[in-house]
Amino acid sequence: MTMQALLLDAVEQRLLRHLDVQFAMMVAGEEPAVMLAAAILSKDAGEGHVCLPLSRLAVDEKMPPALQACFALLGDAVDWQEILLGSPAVSGADTGTPMILVGERLYLNRLWRNELTVARFFSETNAPLPCDEAQLRQTLDALFTSDDATDWQKVAAAVALTRRISVISGGPGTGKTTTVAKLLAALIQLSGEQKCRIRLAAPTGKAAARLTESLGGALQKLPLTGNQLALFPNEASTLHRLLGAQPGSQRLRYHAGNPLHLDVLVVDEASMIDLTMMSRLIDALPPHARVIFLGDRDQLASVEAGAVLGDICTYASLGYTAERAQ
Template sequence: MNPTLKQLAGEVRDGRDDQVAQPLAVRHDLLRQLDLWVARGWLRALDRAFVAFLVELQPQADPRVLLAAALTSHQLGHGHVCLDLEATLGAPDAALSLPPEGDEGRDVLLPSQLLHGVRLDAWREALAASPLVEVVDERPGDPEPSETATSPLVLCAQRLYLRRYWRHELEIALALRERLGRQAPLAADLAPRLAALFAQAPTEDGQRVTDWQKLACALAARGYFSLITGGPGTGKTTTVVRLLGLLQAPAVAAGQPLRIRLAAPTGKAAARLSESIGQQVRALPLAEDVLQAIPAEVTTLHRLLGSRPDTRHFRHHRDNPLALDVLVVDEASMIDLEMMASLLDALPPQARLILLGDKDQLASVEAGAVLGDLCRDAEEGWYSAETRAWLQRVSGETWQGLREGSAQAHPLAQQTVMLRHSRRFGASSGIGRLARLVNRQQAGDARALLDSPPADLFDLRL
């Protein structure tokens, strides 16, 4: 007969006032606690099964290691690729989103109670001493991931990963570092081509504003990896259409048209981009042969990479790369960590990759908010003096208010542009101000705005 929740809870509540809660001192008690969390719906059966697998590998495993493993698996289910030990100890219930909304957490130990008295250094030491965990350095010059290591968990500084996700993260970092370290060949007449494509200067409230679309095209033209992010109505699709024209026109003139592919994470996103590009390409001020060389067909990432039944692996990879020169991926905020690693692995070295999306929207279903992480510096700019001077030289654009950094400290920022002017609503409008506060997580200011809304903002409270 299965024990009731109260019986399970009673068995694991002993020792709450001790420095380390009883379940973290006795392996059997911890497993009972995890069973209780599964029964309450706090953990997935998958998380508990992972712990059972680790116990099979290491019957004498430290309960603190097993708990960390369960929580790492739990975090994956919530879209996080690792368990941040320091954040978890700082505010366990909030960091783990436990108890779930609507559950008051009665008759069961909360994570904050279970972890009461656990010190960060002691937890790290327990993990580092376990044969289930490999400890790795996080220095920028890390070597490629080992092909022979077998430990299921990886500890990097204060972050605990399942090995597969640590490998994906490292592979992405290495691939992007290599791409950011090279500059693509530039057309000698890049500046006049840019000027022709962006002949009409943008305005907002009757004032001339910085043409961030033009800057995005300039940066993407010089790199093998570029990020273009922006909110609704900022012109992401318009930008990419002009970028394709900017890249393809000199290639067609040289008799070597680029092999361009367009992709999106889902079929719906692919269909939407295909329709938008088909409508906008004809409006470009370019020769007919160039327009004909700009594709409008958009495919899904799975179809592009060649998904195979009954396996996570794709037909295209490092040893069988994609046959293309330029790849544009729309709605990139929906790309998860594993898909991004597979995509970079399948790209030929000389191909340009342009990611397009809203860093504040449409997070990936699987673990890893890749675009959001990559665009962390987008809001503040962080362009180096060299990048700023080059952009001003080829585009004629200037801007104010962004922070300046170095290419060494902010390498991604040198190939990232945030489109800042919405054609749907102005920055000074009520919805524009509210969106900015929400995206910056300024909850108090957002509530204050809703309490005294401007004329164009309506707050309907249910």
Template sequence: MSQATCHTNPEAILQLLQDWTEAQWLRALDLSFARFLLSLEPQAPALLPLAAALLARLEGEGHTCLQLELFLHEPDRFLSGAPELITEIRHILAAWSQPQQWMDILSTCRVVEQIDRTQPKPHDDDSETPLVLDQGCLYLRRYWRDAQCIARTLTEQVSRRALNPIPADTLKPLLAQLFPADTSGSQENLPWQKIACALALRGRFTIITGGPGTGKTYTAARLMALLMAQHNSSSLRIVLAAPTGKAAVRINESLHNAIAQLPPLGQQDLATAFARIGPARTLHNLLGARPGTRRFRHDRQHPLDLDVLIVDEASMIHQEMMAALLRALPEHAQLILLGDQDQLASVEAGAVLADLCNHTGSYDSATCTWLEETCNCTLEADRRSTNPLASGVVRLQRSHRFNAGIGALADAVQQGQTSLAIQTLHQEAVLQWYEAPEIAQILQLADSHSGYRPLWENIRRGSGKNIEEHALWVQQILEQYGAFRLLCALRQGPWGVAGINQAIENHLQETGLLKTQGLWYAGRPALITRNDPQLGLSNGDIGIALPDPQGKLRVYFPGNDPLPRAILPSRLKYSESAWAMTVHKSQGSEFLHTALILPPQDSAVIRRELLYTAITRAREKFSLFAPKAGLEQAITRRTLRMSGLLSALQNSAN
């Protein structure tokens, strides 16, 4: 089939898409979407099915739109696959190499709406065309709608002032009491935790971003105390949430520890006030997810019953979830997001936190004056900005948690300094690098004192029949499991999660450490792979199968209660072994010792953000199984997700 035929014949393009699907470059879903649009518009130009299939494929890889200029200028940056296939795709795209060509052709299609930015657009968009063209970006309708919702809602939020603002002269001594060490107003050592609280008490939208150990939950605890002082603490409804059950448990623990260290604040009974705040919930649970649909019980017509919403691990929130959350937020409510913008973006489409943090550290003159009055610090002139969203974003700078070696490695990777990262790996005692990795080395580490060996020996010993002794034993097992973790960049293959888990189970069986026959065995860590509202379990929760006092196998899950929950294995329909897990699944967790496994062959999915996220899961020790060339490639390779959220924010601000 000639390229000329493809460029003029939609059916020829469909045949080409069929070939790409059979080569597993496209998903069946991508091909079906192209066919669906062509069925709606049989006389459509040949570009339409090609654009539809590419857009659907890119959405599956985390992009929320197709930015025409960026994509057509560097298609190889977004297309991966067999070299001969990519060459063929580039040749096809060569006939439509200019963004204006795409806009001129696609704007003639009935299934595409082109947004006219010279005309006001109604807030409640009721158009039904599957595709939208807006400022050089091609969207699936729902992703365009979500981006507009996020931009409009957050722009409105940041422009509103707090309901009961504290005067600067009242707030200043309260901040000094909660942050006694932050007395320096120098440019080099600004008190960002104090600044975060001051900004949050002025408006209704705040992002507190920063790496692990920079004090996000420490700051959030003090902010909650100030909010209670600002309002009547007995009536203020503060709700905590996180994207996953594991992250929800972690913020509960972190806030509990931070609250215990709070100094008295005036006449406020902080202990009683904090006790009224319930445990953090998952976003799905908070919004009331309707099984089998994309809908939630709470929306604009049925908003959440709260005054302040604090969401941790915000980097994990995908665009569709963020839009749903904002639609359910009461108009008067205050939203506070905590997260690390440099971590891996959400598994699903969008990089919302990274987009929102694009304006970090830029404040307008009114905001700078407020910070001078309340925090006694003067910001540099280049931190001033007229962008309204920027006044709600604070990046915490100093880490107080990491071993210095782990922190230095994380910084080098985050900044893309390959030579420094390699030098740090060689010099720091808490960093262990296997430059010529073998599966046997991974098993040796797992079967060591700094790996899973203490856990395996404790499982073999078992517990007494006494209920109290058994409960203590289960708690010890869960804590030991949480001390070490193997993380993989890939899911499949001998170096992926599936292969490493199988290798460990084979090792346990061969050495007699644990009997691993069958799916369920004593000691098996089980990671839940689908939400289960009936059991109260979320995707990402991990339990461990252990005998109960009567010797019957149960799966024990940590939670907000002092005692772990026990569930029959037969009730867990969707789970997988979790001696090793993906870096994505590890988000929201922290381990004393973390080991990252990269495959011997380089993979385009292994990027800087994945390395940074894995490194920052480790608190005391980090081990790396990776060839030098693959490590260097990963550090230099950045994740770039095409998104129209920044454009939508700029439009909403104007």
């Protein structure tokens, strides 16, 4: 049997989708190994995986017989690096081929570009911001009055006030909304006469409504003037609405060439944001914008490929440098 026939047999057994096989046939030509790799890559992307480690391109005893037959057709000792890079459908990073091979990981081109955008944003954009430390301490001391040895809500606010990007993760009832309310109040107070354009967003309409209600309630308990309260938006929007998504189209009103009009963006339920949406959001941000991501890394994972918040939070255990902690 040909690889195409074996893959179609796997579709009949619901191990692959018709989409996976059509993609493989379109990009692989007559090369059976590339066809198999492309089909599995497409399948994994559909299941929420960003890339395919080459180590998975091997027969496994637990693998269904239909997929074992696909690998058996290729024989033993397949050099996946050589075969894939020898295909016109695959190349290294920053090229226009349908698939990208980076080290031992195979990507769909779109997901590779999205991952690169997100990685650069979080690694290159988050340098410390200049601030008046004495004024910052005074403002935070007035808003956070906990007697605990370490007030982690205050720590989160301090980090967010001194960086362009911050991530506040915690389970229900841990005070994320209260923290961000006090954080925004501090930011407004520290901005003085310079008005901050603040926007609130969440992945879904339900999450946006909850953010509007909870943040509105928290703000009323803070020592803010009427003019300061007026700087807060009346409601949160969905990310699609924020970016100006158009029904029936992939085009967005806001993008790198037409960035969002804001200074501060608060995004709730950030664990639900997939890699593609995160990339689009980043593209639409003006260079000076601060972004505060709220969420619970252990809940509400994204449906599409890429669990961005969860991946970022894996580095939380590294803690702070001594200088940063001080």
